[in-house]
Amino acid sequence: MVDRGDDPDSFDERQLVERARTDADAFAEIYRRHVDAIHRFAFRRCGDRDLAEDVTAATFERALARLDRFRWRPGGIAPWLFRIAANELTDHHRRQGRRRGDRTRRAADRLQDSVTFDDLDRVDDADRVVLLREALDELNPRYQRALTLRHLSGLEHEEAARAMGVTPSLMAVLVHRATGSLRRTMRRLEEES
């Protein structure tokens, strides 16, 4: 379950969101409640501290700019924030995937390698993480969003579906197809390497 801070009561949060439309302190409270979860989500996806920080900042800036368009849904504002963050991440990787050359690709890979692991038992996980990120980058943006929202955000399935803007059953189909695509992409990348 996503970390929603000390006071996850949805009624309070709904009031908070309403106040945040006109009250900077209320929006700051929303920010403080959700910033850690959004930052973790961004970091797990990209593996780069600076980029994760940029994505986190951009997520809340966009949320603030679009708060008037937010309509309250069960599950609160968190799915909406994750949706913005996921869009930021997929946009970033789509741009990078289109244009980065070998030089910057290697640089990015090295940044990804900066993820630290506690012990040697997790070296396999480290390799897997690099491969997963590389494979995710190659998926279409919709699949990227589906997988990251479902598996990296901490959102429950229904909340992740809400973040995707689809029904839970369609979300299940999307995640299943995206997983298959991810698996095939990983296999291909492993063969190529």
Added chain:
Amino acid sequence: MTGDDDDLLGPLARVDAPSLDPVSRERIESGLRVQFAANRTRPDRARLPRRFVVAPVLAVILAVATVVLLAGDETSVAALEVRDAQDVVVMLPSGERVEDPADGFTLIDGAVVIVGDRGTITIDDVTLDPGAVVTVRDGQLVTDVVATTTTRSPSTTARPGDAPPEDRPPVTEPTDSHPTDRRPTVTDAPPARDADDRGEPPVDELPDRPTDTSAAEPGPVVDADTRSGAPTSVPDIADRPSEAVGDGVDVAVALRVDSRRGEILVAWNVEGADVPGWSVRVLRTIDGSAPERPGQAVTVGQGPRGEVIETRAEFPDGVVAVRYRVVVVDDRGGIVARSGIQTLDAGDS
């Protein structure tokens, strides 16, 4: 969906994500508060006649000042009002970009004002000329050139599609590290010390990070140390290169400390900038108290496609952390692309 499906992304989900550091957390929140106030200052020009805009703008000016004061950040109290902004981009400490700020828009500490090639803006009593880049620091406008370089490859200066030289934003002259006469009230930082004027011991070498020298452009690296007068070859310096965020443009920036000379070497590279009259701004932030605040903006000029340009800058005494970001702007001052943030943190050592 199978359980195997669920675990496919398990290693990624189990990555031990670091916490957002408190300074960054606070900085983002401060930026959001500024944005909140600024959003309310920004009139919808398409729908509102000007007379309906004045009152809200004034209200927002007050709100910005109030928010800044309530934030309790002593360094952010400074505020300057702008008017008559045309072809101007203001980069707020949060990274938010405001184009042609409305009259009365308040500049807070750390804001960087970039005037386009045909732009102008008046800040309090100071009117900035086209191409000017200034930073608000301690309530004053600062236009200090920490490092200057203009290095162009003969083969690329006349690329097809490039704007003619006269259309380009002014390029900082290599030797111009001193205040300009046309801005009498602008406070300039001390000029960069001469290479012979370094009695202090060199700064410590920052810890080496894994260096992939192949990450640097294979072509010659140009030493644009303006004090040397002539370009010289230097070793590869790419260390933690960072990729760009921008549409159609790649910007890479890398940092390294030259402990012998007590300098930071900033290597940057721009590819794909096919917009007319593009130029580059290097933004620098000093110390961890406000790690991403562009405390100083350095106009670096225009670099050729595909080459790594190197800029030297001092690593001032007592500095804990220095961060750089390279921004590519078009001939109207609009941001085309920006690099990631590169940090040299003495605290790491």
